[in-house]
Amino acid sequence: xxxxxxxxxxWQKGVVYQIYPRSFMDSNADGIGDLPGITTKxxxxxxxxxxxxxxxxxxxxxxxxxGYDVSDxxxxxxxxxxxxDFDAFVEKAxxxxxxxxxxxxxxHTSDEHPWFVESRSSxxxxxxxxxxxxxxxxxxxxxxxxxxxxxxPAWSWDEKTGQYYYRAYHEKQPDLNWxxxxxxxxxxxxxxxxxxxxxDGFRVDAVNHLAEDxxxxxxxxxxxxxxxxxxxxxxxxxxxxxxxxxETHEAVADMRRTLDSHGGAERLLIGEVYLSGEELMAYxxxxxxxxxxxxxxxxxxxxxxxxxxxxxxxAYEAALPEGAWxxxxxxxxxxxxxxxxxxxxxxxxxxxxxxxxxxTPTIYYGDEIGMxxxxxxxxxxxxxxxxxxxxxxxxxxxxxxxxxxxxxxAGFSDSEPWLPVPEGDFATVEAQRGDSYxxxxxxxxxxxxxxxxxxxxxxxxxPSEVRDDLLSYIRGHDGRRxxxxxxxxxxxxxxxxxxxxRISLSTHxxxxxxxxxxxxxxxxxxxxxxxxx
Ligand code: NOJ
Numbered sequence: 001x002x003x004x005x006x007x008x009x010x011w012q013k014g015v016v017y018q019i020y021p022r023s024f025m026d027s028n029a030d031g032i033g034d035l036p037g038i039t040t041k042x043x044x045x046x047x048x049x050x051x052x053x054x055x056x057x058x059x060x061x062x063x064x065x066x067g068y069d070v071s072d073x074x075x076x077x078x079x080x081x082x083x084x085d086f087d088a089f090v091e092k093a094x095x096x097x098x099x100x101x102x103x104x105x106x107x108h109t110s111d112e113h114p115w116f117v118e119s120r121s122s123x124x125x126x127x128x129x130x131x132x133x134x135x136x137x138x139x140x141x142x143x144x145x146x147x148x149x150x151x152x153p154a155w156s157w158d159e160k161t162g163q164y165y166y167r168a169y170h171e172k173q174p175d176l177n178w179x180x181x182x183x184x185x186x187x188x189x190x191x192x193x194x195x196x197x198x199x200d201g202f203r204v205d206a207v208n209h210l211a212e213d214x215x216x217x218x219x220x221x222x223x224x225x226x227x228x229x230x231x232x233x234x235x236x237x238x239x240x241x242x243x244x245x246x247e248t249h250e251a252v253a254d255m256r257r258t259l260d261s262h263g264g265a266e267r268l269l270i271g272e273v274y275l276s277g278e279e280l281m282a283y284x285x286x287x288x289x290x291x292x293x294x295x296x297x298x299x300x301x302x303x304x305x306x307x308x309x310x311x312x313x314x315a316y317e318a319a320l321p322e323g324a325w326x327x328x329x330x331x332x333x334x335x336x337x338x339x340x341x342x343x344x345x346x347x348x349x350x351x352x353x354x355x356x357x358x359x360t361p362t363i364y365y366g367d368e369i370g371m372x373x374x375x376x377x378x379x380x381x382x383x384x385x386x387x388x389x390x391x392x393x394x395x396x397x398x399x400x401x402x403x404x405x406x407x408x409x410a411g412f413s414d415s416e417p418w419l420p421v422p423e424g425d426f427a428t429v430e431a432q433r434g435d436s437y438x439x440x441x442x443x444x445x446x447x448x449x450x451x452x453x454x455x456x457x458x459x460x461x462x463p464s465e466v467r468d469d470l471l472s473y474i475r476g477h478d479g480r481r482x483x484x485x486x487x488x489x490x491x492x493x494x495x496x497x498x499x500x501x502r503i504s505l506s507t508h509x510x511x512x513x514x515x516x517x518x519x520x521x522x523x524x525x526x527x528x529x530x531x532x533x
Contacts, residue, residue: 104204130183220238253285274297400412
C-alpha cells in the first residue's frame with residue numbers, strides 16, 4: 001500500500017452494499033426478511049468483497065411506508081427481531097470486517113410514534129410544536145398548496161384538534177418540526193444511541209424536507225410540467241418552500257458534529273439527496289462539515305448513453321468542492337433495477353462503470369446477480385405509492401433476494417414471501433456461484449480488482465475517448481494507470497490505448513492477461529479494464 005493511499009478512510013476506499021431487510025433472508029418463515037436471516041447471509045456479503053452493509057429501516061413501525069414510518073427510533077420491529085439480534089448482527093458483521101450503516105429517518109415519524117400521539121392530543125400539549133401544525137383556510141381547505149411526494153396535498157386534517165399537520169410523504173408520516181430545539185436534541189440522541197451500539201454510520205433519509213418555509217408561502221407552479229411528467233404529479237410545482245431550505249444545512253451540520261464527537265472521521269454520514277450541481281454540493285457543508293457523501297443519483301435516472309454519462313461524470317467531478325469525496329449509485333429500493341433499465345448485457349457494463357469510477361460505490365442487493373424488476377400484479381402490490389401514484393410503485397425493485405432455484409420461494413423463505421419471487425428460469429446466487437462467467441463472478445472480480453488497485457479506489461479520474469457508444473477514462477495513482485473502456489452498444493468498437501499494457505478484466509470474463517499495445521477492440525456490451533505494464 002502506498003503512503004498516499006494510507007491517508008484514505010475506510011469509506012473512501014470502500015464499497016457499500018444496501019440491504020432491504022424485508023427482502024434479504026427470512027429466518028422465521030413469516031414471509032418477511034429479518035435480522036437473524038441477514039446475519040446468516042453475512043459471509044456471502046463479505047465474500048462479495050464489499051466493506052459496509054447499509055440496512056434500510058429495521059425500527060418499530062406500523063409499516064405504512066415499510067419502515068420509513070418509525071414509531072420508536074431505538075426499538076427493533078419484532079418482525080425483524082430484537083435488539084439482541086441486532087447486537088449479534090453487528091458483532092458478526094464486524095468480525096467479518098464489514099461496517100454497519102443504519103437508515104436514519106429524521107424528517108418524519110410514524111403517526112403512531114408517542115411524540116405524535118402526544119402532539120395531536122391537544123393544541124396545548126408540550127409536544128404540539130414538535131410537528132408542523134397549521135389552521136385551515138377560512139373555507140376549511142388546506143393551509144397552502146404544498147404537495148406530498150406520495151401524491152396529493154401535503155396536509156392531513158386532525159379532527160380532534162381542528163388543525164392540519166404537514167407531511168411531505170404519507171398521511172401516516174407527519175413531519176417533525178426541526179426548528180424546535182427539543183426535536184433536534186431528541187433526534188441527535190438517536191444517533192448517539194446507535195453509535196454506542198457499534199454502528200459505523202448512517203444514511204439520512206429525505207433530508208431535503210427537514211425544513212419548511214416559516215411563513216408557509218405557496219410553492220410556485222413548475223413551467224416545465226406538461227401534465228404527463230416522467231415522474232409524477234409532485235413535479236407540478238417547484239418545491240422552493242418545502243425543500244432544500246438553508247436551515248436544512250444547519251441540521252445536517254448538527255448531525256455531523258454528533259458523529260465527529262463519537263469516533264471522528266471513522267463514522268460515515270451519507271445523505272439521501274436527489275439533486276445535482278451546486279444544490280447537491282451544498283450538502284457537503286460550507287467547510288466539508290455536512291454529509292461525508294450526499295448521494296449522487298445521476299446514474300440512477302440517467303439516460304443510458306455514453307456521451308451523456310461522460311458529461312454527467314465530468315460535471316459532477318468539476319462541481320465537487322475541494323476535499324469533498326465523490327460517490328456513485330446505480331440502483332436502490334426507490335427506483336427500477338439497473339438490469340431492467342439497461343438490459344442484461346449493459347448491466348455488466350453498468351457494474352464496471354459503478355466499480356471503477358472515482359468515489360464510493362453503493363451496490364443494491366441483488367444487482368450483483370443481475371436481478372430484474374419483479375413482476376408484481378396489482379393484487380399483490382404493497383407500496384402505498386403504487387396506489388397513490390399508479391405506475392410509480394416501488395415493489396418491483398423490492399422483491400426477495402434470489403438465493404437458489406432448488407428450495408421454495410427462491411430460498412428466501414419457507415412461507416409465501418411478502419412480494420412474489422419470479423417463476424421459471426431466474427438468476428440465483430447458487431447458480432452463479434458455480435459459473436465463472438456469471439454476473440456474480442464479475443462483481444467479485446471487479447471488487448477484488450478495486451481492492452487491489454489504489455488507482456481504482458482512490459486514484460484520479462481523467463476522461464479519455466468518448467464517441468457514439470464508447471466511454472473511456474483513465475484512473476491513476478502513484479504513477480500507476482488503468483484505462484477503463486466501456487461499450488454501451490451492440491456493435492464492436494475499437495479504441496486507442498495511450499500505453500502498453502494488459503487486460504485486467506473484461507465484463508465477459510474471458511480476456512484477462514491479454515496483451516494490449518496501442519489499441520483494443522471491444523465486443524458488443526463489453527467493458528474492459530486495461531492496466532499499464
Ligand atoms: C426516501 C426513502 O428511500 C423512501 O423509500 C421513503 O418512502 C421516503 N424517503 C420517505 O421516508
